[in-house]
Amino acid sequence: MQGSEPSWQEWITSNLSAGCVPADMQVRMIAAGWNEADARAALASGIAQVFPSLTAPVVALPVVPDTGMIWCEGREMKVTLRLASPAVALCENVLSSVECAELLAFAHDRGLRPSTVVDEVSGENLPHPERTSSGVMLKRAETALIDRLEHRLAALTNWPVANGEGLQILHYREGQEYRAHFDSFPGGAGGAVHTARGGQRVNTVLVYLQSPEGGGGTAFPSCGIAVCPQPGSAVIFRNVDVTGRRDPASLHAGLPVVQGEKVVMTYWQREGPYA
Numbered sequence: 544m545q546g547s548e549p550s551w552q553e554w555i556t557s558n559l560s561a562g563c564v565p566a567d568m569q570v571r572m573i574a575a576g577w578n579e580a581d582a583r584a585a586l587a588s589g590i591a592q593v594f595p596s597l598t599a600p601v602v603a604l605p606v607v608p609d610t611g612m613i614w615c616e617g618r619e620m621k622v623t624l625r626l627a628s629p630a631v632a633l634c635e636n637v638l639s640s641v642e643c644a645e646l647l648a649f650a651h652d653r654g655l656r657p658s659t660v661v662d663e664v665s666g667e668n669l670p671h672p673e674r675t676s677s678g679v680m681l682k683r684a685e686t687a688l689i690d691r692l693e694h695r696l697a698a699l700t701n702w703p704v705a706n707g708e709g710l711q712i713l714h715y716r717e718g719q720e721y722r723a724h725f726d727s728f729p730g731g732a733g734g735a736v737h738t739a740r741g742g743q744r745v746n747t748v749l750v751y752l753q754s755p756e757g758g759g760g761t762a763f764p765s766c767g768i769a770v771c772p773q774p775g776s777a778v779i780f781r782n783v784d785v786t787g788r789r790d791p792a793s794l795h796a797g798l799p800v801v802q803g804e805k806v807v808m809t810y811w812q813r814e815g816p817y818a
């Protein structure tokens with residue numbers, strides 16, 4: 544009952560914002576006449592309001608909670624970090640060093656072209672100073688290895704393999720970068736060209752194939768974190784919020800490579816089958 548009184552709601556949100564401990568607040572509320580269940584419920588809704596990131600869903604991974612280890616397509620992988628907002632998971636040992644080397648050789652043989660970005664207005668794929676890397680776009684299941692990796696990344700993210708775009712391999716030399724951007728498509732006509740097939744790009748999986756000697760992290764400016772590239776490791780993130788719209792917290796950047804070369808494989812997953 545008391546929870547509907549604006550003064551209590553304000554007391555809860557202002558104390559939570561000031562860093563008070565919910566358990567201590569509950570004791571105070573009970574002393575003031577609240578019953579325990581109502582106090583808990585009012586505190587939970589206050590927490591959801593003050594710290595929305597705590598209640599945001601974390602990228603779905605078929606993982607036993609708290610173990611940090613997952614078995615995925617016969618490989619033992621290690622989950623080393625999960626963030627709620629943006630929804631990010633870091634995973635080690637997604638690819639073996641032999642698989643990374645095979646992909647590097649494959650990309651080299653296929654030849655690299657300047658990377659493009661989606662023009663927000665026309666929807667065209669165009670080279671852009673914001674994205675200075677070179678890349679190779681692979682067809683789905685182009686080789687047996689690529690087919691196996693698509694199935695592995697789909698299993699890791701609990702997302703249908705049919706919803707995946709072809710893998711892309713990106714190569715950055717010193718000074719090259721991919722400035723802060725969203726992987727989800729913009730609204731309007733520019734985005735509609737792309738979402739007509741498969742819908743929005745909801746998840747991104749980045750697997751590092753080669754790490755530079757300096758720089759080249761993947762940064763998420765909304766939370767001030769940068770992932771350091773480690774060959775065979777992946778960073779997985781969600782590009783949309785619970786309503787399916789672009790999540791502003793999913794803004795990210797491939798930071799400039801300071802020394803050496805960086806190679807990353809990008810796997811984008813759509814909302815629906817990408818047929």
Ligand SMILES: O=C(O)CCC(=O)C(=O)O
Nearest residue numbers: 721760761796797807809
């Ligand atoms: O290179 C990176 O770390 C980021 C790549 C990226 O954001 C992308 O390919 O969409």
Ligand SMILES: [Fe+2]
Nearest residue numbers: 724725726795
């Ligand atoms: Fe991206």
